Amino acid sequence: MNKNIEAKAKIFKALGHPSRLVIVEALCEGELCVCDIVPLVGRDISTVSKHLSLLKEAGVLKHSKRGTNVYYSLQMECVPGFLSCLNNFLGKNLESQVKDYASNSIKRL
Amino acid sequence: MNKNIEAKAKIFKALGHPSRLVIVEALCEGELCVCDIVPLVGRDISTVSKHLSLLKEAGVLKHSKRGTNVYYSLQMECVPGFLSCLNNFLGKNLESQVKDYASNSIKRL
DNA sequence: TCATTGTTTTGCTATTTGGCAAAATACGAA
DNA sequence: TTCGTATTTTGCCAAATAGCAAAACAATGA
Numbered sequence: 565m566n567k568n569i570e571a572k573a574k575i576f577k578a579l580g581h582p583s584r585l586v587i588v589e590a591l592c593e594g595e596l597c598v599c600d601i602v603p604l605v606g607r608d609i610s611t612v613s614k615h616l617s618l619l620k621e622a623g624v625l626k627h628s629k630r631g632t633n634v635y636y637s638l639q640m641e642c643v644p645g646f647l648s649c650l651n652n653f654l655g656k657n658l659e660s661q662v663k664d665y666a667s668n669s670i671k672r673l
Numbered sequence: 674m675n676k677n678i679e680a681k682a683k684i685f686k687a688l689g690h691p692s693r694l695v696i697v698e699a700l701c702e703g704e705l706c707v708c709d710i711v712p713l714v715g716r717d718i719s720t721v722s723k724h725l726s727l728l729k730e731a732g733v734l735k736h737s738k739r740g741t742n743v744y745y746s747l748q749m750e751c752v753p754g755f756l757s758c759l760n761n762f763l764g765k766n767l768e769s770q771v772k773d774y775a776s777n778s779i780k781r782l
Numbered sequence: 783t784c785a786t787t788g789t790t791t792t793g794c795t796a797t798t799t800g801g802c803a804a805a806a807t808a809c810g811a812a
Numbered sequence: 813t814t815c816g817t818a819t820t821t822t823g824c825c826a827a828a829t830a831g832c833a834a835a836a837c838a839a840t841g842a
Binding site: 571575576582584649653654 | 675678681683684686688693694695698749751754758759762763766
């Protein structure tokens with residue numbers, strides 16, 4: 565049952581890198597080929613390829629070949645919902661930070 | 674808006690380690706002091722302390738002092754739901770692996 | 783005050799990770 | 813088959829991370 569923790573940690577780890585998160589968010593909208601993903605990430609194609617295989621290895625993505633192109637898409641349905649929950653959480657947090665900043669400004673007057 | 678990606682990646686990264694995931698899953702049940710968390714993780718207390726501050730830094734946990742004890746608890750409400758979604762996903766995946774294994778066994782006969 | 787208990791910080795390795803470039807592989811077209 | 817395009821793999825280096833041990837910090841009680 566420790567395997568379960570390891571597998572979940574692997575998933576989080578896979579999502580825990582800005583480039584890979586950019587990839588995943590793009591794929592929430594639908595599948596893309598590597599050639600389309602590379603300019604989105606702005607890294608060397610070999611680097612992007614490694615990120616993609618890491619995400620696939622964790623089970624977050626799946627891929628299918630068509631012609632010379634490889635198309636990646638989301639396999640894990642849990643992800644989009646969690647991402648929007650995080651956006652909401654961060655939004656609220658940002659708001660409260662702004663509020664804190666504002667009240668500190670007032671104190672400083 | 675790149676800050677948003679960075680912040681989310683930081684959250685995933687924080688959750689992407691077996692020890693930290695054990696901590697978070699334990700805290701889904703309710704708050705615990707460091708002294709209770711340490712034996713759960715089975716690492717040096719200094720190591721556990723670092724894991725805890727990393728999780729707090731990412732916004733996943735919060736803490737409060739009472740006496741000499743520090744109590745950590747979950748701050749990010751999104752996490753438990755996502756974890757159970759992952760368990761479900763991994764469960765189904767495991768099931769299909771078992772099925773694959775079984776059908777391979779049959780082929781081997 | 784001083785000693786004790788609970789926690790965090792610092793200092794130090796060993797290991798892992800992310801990046802690019804170059805080589806290798808896969809596939810379709812000429 | 814040979815060429816060209818798309819992708820992955822390998823080799824290498826720099827930076828980040830996890831771990832323990834020791835030192836530093838509270839907060840409480842004697």
